[in-house]
Amino acid sequence: MKRSGRVFFKDLLAGIVWQDDDGYGFVYDSYYLSTKGQPVSMTLPLRTEPYQSKTMIPFFDGLIPEGWLLAITVKNWKINPSDRMELLLKACRDCIGAVSIESIEIKEDE
Numbered sequence: 001m002k003r004s005g006r007v008f009f010k011d012l013l014a015g016i017v018w019q020d021d022d023g024y025g026f027v028y029d030s031y032y033l034s035t036k037g038q039p040v041s042m043t044l045p046l047r048t049e050p051y052q053s054k055t056m057i058p059f060f061d062g063l064i065p066e067g068w069l070l071a072i073t074v075k076n077w078k079i080n081p082s083d084r085m086e087l088l089l090k091a092c093r094d095c096i097g098a099v100s101i102e103s104i105e106i107k108e109d110e
Contacts, residue, residue, distance in 0.1 A: 015032065017057070024057055026060070033046060043059050074087075
């Protein structure tokens with residue numbers, strides 16, 4: 001199963017973050033790279049190659065709410081608190097700061 005989201009930096013599509021059977025990944029959008037956009041994080045410098053990890057990439061994990069806000073998020077959306085990708089896709093559409101995540105819906109027949 002693959003789940004993914006569009007990553008926006010200051011309302012510009014910067015790339016795609018995903019989770020699949022191999023772990024997690026992030027890749028910058030080619031148009032964003034061609035416009036010499038800013039990195040979404042100092043830990044994710046601009047490059048064409050995808051970033052991949054067995055665990056959630058720390059920058060994205062850091063966007064997920066903590067404490068009482070996490071509790072509200074889990075309760076309101078009925079999300080498993082250990083499902084980091086689902087938390088990222090649901091709770092980070094309107095993050096504090098310049099980065100936001102928009103879930104990419106996958107149709108059943110894909």
